[in-house]
Amino acid sequence: MLEKTLYKQMFAHSFNIPVTVNYWDGTSDTYGEGPVQAEITFKKAVSVREIAKNASLALGEAYMRGDIEITGPSDRPIQTVLTAAYESAESFMRNSKFMRVIPKQSHSEKASKHDVQKHYDVGNDFYKLWLDPTMTYSCAYFEHDDDTLEQAQINKVHHILKKLNPQPGRTLLDIGCGWGTLMLTAAKEYGLHVVGITLSEEQLKFVQRRIDDEGLGDLAEVHLVDYRELKHEPFDYITSVGMFEHVGQENLGAYFKDVAKLMADDGVALIHGITRxxxxxxxxxxxxxxxxxxxxxxxxxxxGHIIDAGLQVNDMEALRRHYQKTTEIWDENFHAVHDQVLKLHDEEFIRMWDIYLQACSSSFESGNIDVIQYLLTKGASGKDLPMTRDYMYK
Structure with a gap:
């Protein structure tokens, strides 16, 4: 009875839209006025103590197990609920009594390799099912409302490379090169000598096969190496897309210092990543x-870390709405191949990825997180960059 009362108190201030909560004992409550926009059904009670201890972990695991169902008129009801929670001023996700001190985490080179491989080495066959043909797993750039995801990912690659104002024959390092679309585009279409590095063995094999198949061995190379261990002459250009989110709070300062160390004195870097x-x-x-x-x-x-590393910001651009649209398309693609994913993984894995993709969409939609591109030079260099932004769009 006490647990039920605590649930009611918690949900009474959790959403800024009308939501019906169906409890495990067959009773229901609707919070908010007007047409219900989502229903949350608890098939089993989730410990309020565990929710108070860490709401995202307790409720996320309950959804994975099937103890919670979220339905509604929208195609992405999880996104609807989480966006409403993020946007609610009194949401339990933002209420101080549910917040916890950020834990320290290991980010040695060995730990970083394990972390990357746990996510990206799920298998190329899995990612091929729902990513676009470029195999790009980061924020796309929608120049037009009707751009396909593939076109928007190609747009993003060129948007990044154009910002560097690259000159043929120079060198580029791609830190965390993914499945290689950016680095190979830089080689093929911009005439750059490119080095890509990754900690994913699956990605390494995929990119090396692309280099061999496309005859790019004289312009592109890929290595399984931590950026902290890379031994190379300074590069004219550096790109790093969706990378610094993985280095850990304690290593952020060193990450930007390593970027500076790997840059030529007149070099330019484009660092693209999720930021709050x-x-x-x-x-x-x-x-x-x-x-x-x-x-x-x-x-x-x-x-602060950029400045401490002796780097200077030449341009910044927020792409939050682009990433919201990207993750929404990924979720649609993922749902469309449900039966194929089920041949590779179990239903709990599918529910895990479903809530992950929709949670990402809701975080971007609500402004809880953003994605920002930082155009950096070393000190007050960057003399080769044009005076206005026009060059980025030509």
């Missing part, structure tokens, strides 16, 4: 099940 404008944060459920060791840095936190 409200300050850095972790999510216990994401850390345990999706991105081990993950940490989303705050905007001012990143800026």
């Amino acid at each position: 404008q409200q300050g850095g944060a972790t999510n216990a459920w994401l850390t345990k099940y999706i991105f081990p060791g993950g940490y989303i840095p705050g905007l001012t936190e990143n800026m």
Whole structure:
């Protein structure tokens, strides 16, 4: 009875839309006025103590087990509920009594390799099912409302490379090169000599096969190496997309210093990553099940490290709405191949990825997280960059 009362108190201030909660004992309550926009059904009670201890972990695991169902008129009811929770001023996700001190996490080179492989070495066949043909697993860039995801990912690659104002024959390092679309585009279409590095063995094999198949061995190479261990002459250009979210809070400063060390004195870097404008944060459920060791840095936190590394910001661009649309398309693609994914993984794995993708969409939609591109030079260099932004769009 006490647990039920605590649930009622918790949900009474958790959403800014009308939500019906169906409890495990067959009773229901509707919170908010107007047409119900989502229903949350508890098939079993989830310990209020565990929710208070860490809401994202307790409720995320309950959803994975099937103890919670979320339904509604929208195609993405989980996103609807989580966006309403993020946007609610009194949401339990933002209520101080549910917040916890960010835990320290190991990010040695061995730990970083384990973390990356746990996520990205799920298998190329899995990612091929729902990513676009470019195999790009980061925020796309929608220049037009009707851009397909593939076109938007190609747009993103060119948007990044154009910002560098690259000159043929120069060198580029891609830190965390993924499945290689950016680095190979830089080689094929911009005439750059490119080095890609990754800690994923699956990605390494995929990119090396692309280099061999496309005859790019004279312009591109890929290595399984931690950026902290890379031994190479300084590069004219550096790109790093969706990377610094994985290095850990304690290593952010060293990460930007390593970027500076790997840059030529007149070099240019484009660092693209998820950032919280409200300050850095972790999510216990994401850390345990999706991105081990993950940490989303705050905007001012990143800026402090950039300055301490002797780098200078030449341009910044926020792409939050682009990432919301990207994750929404990923979720649609993922649902469309449910039966194929089920041949590779069990239903709990599918529920885990479903809530992950929709939670990402809700976080971007509500402004809980953002994605920002930082165009950096060493000190007050960057003399080769044009005076206006026009060059980025030609």
